[in-house]
Amino acid sequence: MRRVSKITAACIATAALAVTATACGESSTEDTGSSDNSGKLKIGMAYDVGGRGDNSFNDSAARGLDKAKAELGAETKELTAKHGETPADREARLASLAEGGFNPVIGVGFAYKDSIDKVAGKFPKTTFGLVDSVSDAKNVDSIVFTEEQGSYLAGVAAALKSKDGKVGFIGGVDLPLIKKFAAGFEQGVLETNPKASVQIQYLTTGTDLSGFGAPDKGKAAAQGMLDKGIDVIYTAAGGSGAGAIEAVAGKKGTWAIGVDSDQAKDPALSKYASSILTSVVKNVDTGVFELAKSVKDGKPLTGVHTYSLAEDGVSLTTTGDHLKDIQPKLDEAKKKIVDGQIKVRTTT
Structure with a gap:
């Protein structure tokens, strides 16, 4: 059928x-x-x-x-x-x-x-x-x-948790699918805090898909953002995300946002769990x-x-209760998306 x-x-x-x-x-x-x-x-x-x-x-x-x-x-x-x-x-x-x-x-x-x-x-x-x-x-x-809807909520969370409004997005490859993540995230950040800034970076381009499996590149990209004062980094880059999370965990007062699964529960990343604000998961x-x-x-x-x-085909994880203080605002944003009051973009 x-x-x-x-x-x-x-x-x-x-x-x-x-x-x-x-x-x-x-x-x-x-x-x-x-x-x-x-x-x-x-x-x-x-x-x-x-x-x-x-x-x-x-x-x-x-x-x-x-x-x-x-x-x-x-x-x-x-x-x-x-x-x-x-x-x-x-x-x-x-x-x-x-x-x-x-x-x-x-x-x-x-x-x-x-x-x-x-x-x-x-x-x-x-x-x-x-x-x-x-x-x-x-x-x-x-x-x-x-993906853009879940990423919008991640953007709301990032904007509310960032101290100076400087946040970053790392994509594995600059493909339309990954650009959906970036677009939703950027929109969520800026509609929550119009004075915020969002740096978007892709690890590889075109047909080079190695950006999805290069933790070293993810770590380097995240470190570069941290050096610029960015304090919340959302990474949609497959295995490269582990490197980004590691970098964020190395700097006190910063947050990582995971993707696709609850990365705070990932055994390989458990030692960094306290630095993972949330993850945007897909069913x-x-x-x-x-x-x-x-x-x-x-x-x-x-x-x-x-x-x-x-x-709930996409959603934010709540492991660690890091979103507890901003949950009402996340719920409000979710309702507006579901009701059609907020139209989430799929391109930046």
């Missing part, structure tokens, strides 16, 4: 990177599926670079997969992309899962869009999931989020699980499914 809808969501999601690739450029974290005729739900997951264990975006998708295994009895196979691979590599990864009888086959991240567009047509009986981008193929469920796990369940139920979801602020 083909539909456009907003779906009620729960929990939230992820963003970092820690490459675990084999010599052939991908890794399988679990392979319990086969092309038998048992009728058992078999889910194929194609992660972006970093894969399971990135403590961010991929891990959010992995939580949805784990829930499907626990509640739906699904068998799974997980493959992971590598740095510098070609579109053909992604196509081969998706095709191998479909050929293996996995259904649905899910591509995590916008980088899979072109590959899914091509492969979906070759396997019309397989349902594909595409996270963070939109495909026109009839057998694809496009799982997207209103990737819910999208993955709902797609899996729809296939198991024989009514596979297709079309575009937008997980928005209204359904």
